[in-house]
Structure formats: structure tokens, C-alpha cells
Amino acid sequence: MNLQTFFLFHPKAALAFSGGVDSAYLLYAAKQMHCDLRAYFVQSQFQPEFELQDAQRFTEQLGIPLTVLPCDILQHPLVVENGPLRCYHCKTALFTALWERARMDGYPLLLDGTNASDRTDDRPGMRALEELEVRSPLRECGLTKADIRSLSKEAGLFTWDKPAYACLATRIPTGTSITAEQLEHVERSEQILSSLGFSDLRVRTENGSACLELPHPQFIRAVQLHQEIRTALSPYFKRVLLNLAPRD
Template identity: 35%
Template sequence: MNKQQQLIELLKSYQSVAVAFSGGVDSSVLAKATQIALGDKAIAITAVSELITTNEISDAKKVAKLIGIKHELFTVDDLADKKFTCNDKMRCYHCHINRFKLLEDFCQKNNYNYLLEGSNEDDKGDYRPGMLALKEFKLTKSPFLELHITKDEIRQMAKDWNLPVWNKPSSACLASRLIYGLDVTPERLNQVAKAENILHKFLQGQIRVRHHGDLARIEVETNEVPKLFTNPLRDLIHKEFQKLGFKFITVDLIGYQKGSNNITLK
């Protein structure tokens, strides 16, 4: 059997599941596979939070409808946990503990045997304290990890199943944009979301605005970097970012780096 067939057979063995669903390529492939394997015995559940943009929630709804899987939203108050908002190096751990407790409670109340999440083989190479939290939950399964499925293999499955997210850039919650030690607040999350929306109007590919307090550090694909130094775009970005409250606007010359804030931990 190929990886796709192995995945579907594994999911069949779970009998009934809920999928932690963001609408990204990983969770979309997982949701599609569970829909194929289990039909109406599978449901996708999406957290609504200040850490997630309204565009991402809208996209998740559209993808779930396309897949044909049942879909529910639930609201999470991530910012109520001071262990999370203090934004230390274990921020993702605290977030996952809070969220997956709620998700497993949902499974138990609605008679789903397991909760599935989309960590994949490539995630093992990055600093991910959130993955440590998953080990503390009895009902949570990570099928991609169990079958050693990589990101490229997931994208190929998405392409095979005609999912429009097959080439969607990876994303992370808005809190990941804040440098460690900078408290997570609604105002800072809003700054980042609005700043990235501005850049998305003019640039392609991966885009991050890293929040260093008064300073914004822009990360884009390396081939897009020169555009940031060309007027009128340069002056427009400077003006609009200052309106958002940033005093200094900088460009990271290396370009986009996955989890670049983790460099400060080394």
C-alpha cells in the first residue's frame, strides 16, 4: 500500500474521530482522509480565537464545505491564560494544553473515539513545545507522525484530491510573530494582522511581520525583498506601519525563515 492507502486504513481503525482543523494543507488532507475513511463518523472542529485571523476562519469554512465533512467552530479565550500571554519559550505548550483539553472534552461529550491533529514528519526538526503537550492527552492521535508522512507527501495527497490548499503556504498563529518575552495582547496581535494584510496586497509567498515592540521586522520570500526597497511601495509601507504604532520598520535581508524567533533561544 502507498502512504495514502495506509493513512485511510489507519483512520478506519479509529472508527469515529474529530479533526483539529485550521484549513491549512495538513489539517485539510487529514480531514479529507477521515471523510473518505469514516464518512459521517468524522467531524472537523476549528478554534475561533484572537490568534487566528477572520480570513483564516472563512477559508476553513470553505475548505470543510468542499471536503464534505461536518464542521463546527468553538471559541477559545487564549489570552485568559497568563502562562500563555507572558510569551516565554513554552508559549505553544501552554496553548496546546488549553486547547486540546477543550477538544478532548468535545470528543468525550459527543462520543468521538479520538481527536486527530496534523503534525507531520518534517515538524520533528523544529522547536515545537506544542508537540510535547500532545503527549499528555490520551485521545489525541497524530496519524502523519505514526506513518512518517512528510510535508511534501501531504501536499501531493492534497493535489491528488484536488484540494485548493495543496500549495497554500504554511502558517502559524499570530502570537508566533511576537518576539519571546513580549506580552501577547489584543493590540499587538491586531498590529501584526493588519501589517501583514498590507504586505499581502503587494507581495507573493510567505510573509511575516515579526513584532519587536516599537520595531517591525518584515520577512518575505528572498525574490520579493527588492520590491520592499522600491518606491512607491517602500514609502507606503513605512507610512502605514507607523500608523499601526511601529516606530521602526525594518526588512530581514535573509528573507522568510520558518520560526525565526526561535533563533534567540539558541
């Protein structure tokens, strides 16, 4: 099956739209096929501001309306607890809210941007999507991340080379309760590092310290700017460490 066939049988659907590479291409492809695909962005404390800005920019360029759905994810105790099944509980809460809004707006199907490169085994979040009957056209049609980047580049989409970005909750160790303050500190620290020229990075927290994960080519720059980085992040963390295992 290809996307054209999928949308031939499912011409009207709601899309959980993150503004990332995968859901952006899916939205673009649906428009090219003249489908009624409505984009919904769930705005929670786990999503940084730039993701919403990218989602708004992309949908404006396509001329497609974007529905922003606020969700206070920290009101869910099993999410805040941050146990091994946090992602399951989070996805269940977010996609239940999405389903409710989609059905209210008259959409009989809910889609997400999972692709054929994404592992689906032993992933609690994927189990939640399966239980809620969320469809993943990119995965079902065998489109890998490399395929989607290539197709996006051909289409001239600004998202084609956008780095993958996991939610802010992944920066906090499993078993450590999640607070709004921790999430704000992580987001602000990653914004600061981006402004210093770093990219595709993570700031992970543990015991009051920030551990930076950077691609290997950026290690030298981190050492050169170590004092500036320490000073900039000092309002949020007692220590700033560099993980010597580079990000792939």
C-alpha cells in the first residue's frame, strides 16, 4: 500500500501534528491528494515553544488551519510519577483528548506520524496508540525516516532536515518526579545552547546537574565555550557536565 491508496480509502481524518519531519510530510502529502486532513497540535508542558512555532509556520505555508489543543499533562499523577510506563500514560492522556476533539469536529479517524523506521516493540507509547486505534500511514506504507526526509527535500519543505526531538520529559531520569520548574530549566538551557550555535542537543538532568549530550563535531566548541556555558546555565543547574558519548 502507498499513501495515495491509504488516502483514497481514508480521505477525511485528524492528524496529531507535532511540526516535525514525519507529521509535516504526512500533512503535505494529504493536501497534495486533496484530502480533508485536519492538523491538531497538543500544547503541553512537554513541548517546547519552538515546536509550536514550527507547526504554525508550516501550516500557514500550506494554507491549512491548525487547531492548538492545550493540555495540562502535569495534572496526570501517573505521568508526573515518571515511572517506566510514563510514555504510555502520557500518550493515553494526550490522544484521548485528541480523539475527543477530533470526533467533536466530525473526524472519524485519528492519525500520527510514526514511520517505518520507528521501533514499535517494547515501546509503551506505541501500545497506547494501538489501544486507542490511532493509525500511522507512514509506517503502514513502509516509509522510513530516510524516505521521508528525501521526499520532503524534493517537495521543498523546510522540515526536511529538522533534527529529531524527543519531548522534554525524556530529559528527566525515570523514577524522578517531573515538575514544571524542571521542564522550564531544561527548555531554557537548550534554548541558550542553541543560541550559542549548538544543534541536535539534549540537556539531561540529575541531582541538580545538567549533562549535555552533543554531536561529536561540537565537542571542541563546548570546551572552548565552557565558561560561557557554565555561566549561562548557572541559574538553573549547580553543575554542567559533558557526556563524552556523542549523540548519533
